Every structure is written in structure tokens, then in C-alpha cells.
Amino acid sequence: MIENFNQTIKDVQSIKILPTILDVIVQSTGLGFAVVAKVTSKKWVTCAVKDNLEFGLVPGDELDIKTTFCRDVRRTNTLVVIDHVNEDEKFCNNPIPIQYGFQSYISVPIVLQNGTFFGTLCALDPSPNKLNNSKVIGMFTAYAELISFHLDAIEKLRLKDLEIQKKDFLLESFDFVSSHDLQEPLRKIQMFTSVILEKNCETLKSETIRCLNSIKNESQRMR
Template structure:
């Protein structure tokens, strides 16, 4: 097993990661949360919590260009959208239209050396008030903890 596959498996099997995803869904009231490995060619779910029957399980892949996570990989910055349909920057973006979500939040996960690994994200088909400092701090902390697990 290569180092990358080992890291994906590490996140998939860790109960602390599962607990963080459950906590994210509880606090944000969003129905889907995931940790994804994102490269320049691939998006793979390491672990998910799916309360809305989004239909994606750990180990499954999405086409990279259908994700906002690819843009986060490129920019290195978090994306937080309370209401896609009310946001002029995102309402015509193909990803929310394709996936049917109205709220989205995603933070980059970095390895201890600063290298981008993937994203910690959550979606919901309903608008959610997620653009708060407390929620951003929670995602930032959990993303940092996940990155530290991969050392």
C-alpha cells in the first residue's frame, strides 16, 4: 500500500474522524459531511456521514471537475456558502446545480509540512446559516486535526 492509500485508509478507519463528521452535522444541521482526498486528477471520499441520502460512501469517487474541492485545491482557501441561490458568485456554478445543494462549506486539509491533502466539507439541500466565526473555527480546527493524523 502506497503512502497516499495509507493516508486515505487512516482517515477512513479512524473513529475520531467519524466523530468529527457527526459533530459537524449536528452543529451545522447539514445533512452530509465528508473528508476527501483531492489531487490534480482525483476526488475520493475517505469517510462520510450521510443523513440526506446523498448516496456517496467512503472509498467512492466523484469526477474531480464536478467538485468545488478542486477549486479549493487550487486556491488553498476555504469556501462557505449559506445560500447558493442567493449568492451571485455561486448561483450559476455547475457544481451546486449538478449536486443539488443549497449550502456548502469546505476547508483545506494540509499535512504537517503544509502540503495540501484534501478537504473537509459539508453540504445540504436547504439553506443553512454556516457563515459564522464559530463554524469556521470548528472546521479549521477539525481540518488541522485530520492533517495531524496523517503525519
């Protein structure tokens, strides 16, 4: 597994509804392979996959970005959809379908709420398929947006977690100060009030004695 993408893969894997999404995709379209991939300018990394074709990819596996249409999806931020490679004027001579042995293919961008390109939701099959229509494209687009929503929620929870950890650290620091740095001044308050009471008990007014005893008792409570 590529170390720099470990957390990203864990985040995607933590989306509980994702296996259902991939199942629905392959069942409703007839495509044998569906995947969520993290795509950068240099990397294509599998994050979640439904593989009925025994394609062999598992989360953490990487493809050469140059051998994927996802590089074009990332560059243009638009989907790529092919019903039948051999009959498609644009893609019939492209080496990518030949390399991976597919005839039908769709790749939709996953864009986070802050506008950052995350990756793609892709599916393919060795057989031709009717994918270039509003129903299929709408389904893939909706699922890509749902994945984006979950990834954003995960990131917000992570930031909130860091905020809580920071506050916990401040509380621990305060606890340390209160239990260590303040002990000595409190001890001296008790000591000096005791000395005053012992040495001046006969000359002090009752009200003064009462106040000194109160100071002594309250400092003990603080300790």
C-alpha cells in the same frame, strides 16, 4: 475502490475520533452530509463520510474533480463557504450546486504539517444554512487541523515502523552470519587446540595447557 488511494483511505479510517467529528458537524450545523476527501489535481476520492441525505457516497468512491469546489480549494488553499446558493452572486449560476442539489456548502482545506495539500473537509445540505461566520468556520478549521495532526502522526509511525523493520533485518542478517559463517572458524579453533593438547600434552607447561583449554572452552561457548 481506487487502488492508488487504498492506503490513504485506510489511514483516514484509522482515525478513531473522525466519526465523532463528522457527527458533531452534522448535528451542530444541521447539514445532512459531511465528508473527508482526498483531493489531487486529477482525483476527488471519498475517505470518510457521514451521510444523512442518502447521497450514496462511501469510502473509495470518486467524483469528477471538475464537478467539485474542492478543486478550487486545492488551487487557492482557501475555503469555500456558501449560505444560500440561489442568493449568492458568485455561485447562483454555477452548475455544481445544481448537479448535486445543494444550497448550503462549506469546504475547508486539510494541509499536512510539511505543507502538502491532503484534501478537504466538506459539508453540504439541500437547504440554506448560516455557515459563513466565525463560529462555523472556526469549527471546520479546527477539525481540519486535527485530522491533519492525526495523518501526520500516522505517517511518522509508518516511518518508525520501517526503521524498526530495517533494524530487525540487520539483526537477522547478523544472526545468520553468527550462526553460519562463524561456525567453521570456531570449529577449527576447537579442533586445533585439541590437536595441540593431545600431541604435546607431555611437553607443554601447565599454564599453556590451561590457556589452550580456556580457548577451547570459550570457542565452544561462542558456538
